[in-house]
Amino acid sequence: MTAREDILKNIAAHTQGVPTENHMANQAAHITPAHVQLTAPELQALFIRKAEAVGATLSVTDDAVKSVQTYLQTITGDIRVAPGLQDYAWENLPVQFGTASETDTVGITLAHYGVAETGTLVCLANSQTPTLLNFLPPISIIIVAADKLYATYEEAWQQLRAAQEILPRNINFITGPSRTGDIEQQLLLGIHGPKQLHIILLTGAQA
DSSP states (O other): OOHHHHHHHHHHHHSTTOOOSSGGGGOOOOOOOGGGOOOHHHHHHHHHHHHHHTTOEEEEESOHHHHHHHHTTTOOSEEEEOGGGTTSOOTTSOEEESSOOTTEEEEEEEOSEEETTTTEEEEEOSSSSOTHHHHSSSEEEEEEEGGGEESSHHHHHHHHHHHOSSOOSOEEEEOSSOEEOTTTTOOEESSSSOSEEEEEEEOSTTO
């Protein structure tokens, strides 16, 4: 028996009886660590603290557009907004809708979930929230509903599996602005993506 045949035989032996359909939706929940077994206000406070620790800025509001206007007071340039946010009252801002282009200064999009233990945003790639908005503009503003914060990555994945009949081809977990220490071991922001990340934690009916 060749080495290739031996490998294939071992794979076949270990996959007997493994379900081939919908097995991701039936994964058992992992144990939630004690330090993130928190109330909703405590989870929100933890999310804010962890996001700020990795260089993001945040605002907690029930009016996303007003918060964007405040944040962009001293910033000029093209503003690109995700199609999924067209129902918001953008009349007083010169925004365009769609996926990001190289000339855009600001990209505004929506995260489906937040992970409190790391201050992470979970963004799904689809026609309503194009992936380029997360990475191409140098300034990224991401809106996440306060009631969509979960303690751990495992909980966020469970919500995704429950809510999505078919998972999107691209799911981005974003923790702080883009950074790298590869160049002479110096921490640099904005090398592989946005230099600024502003998170709008949306409360109330608009969320």
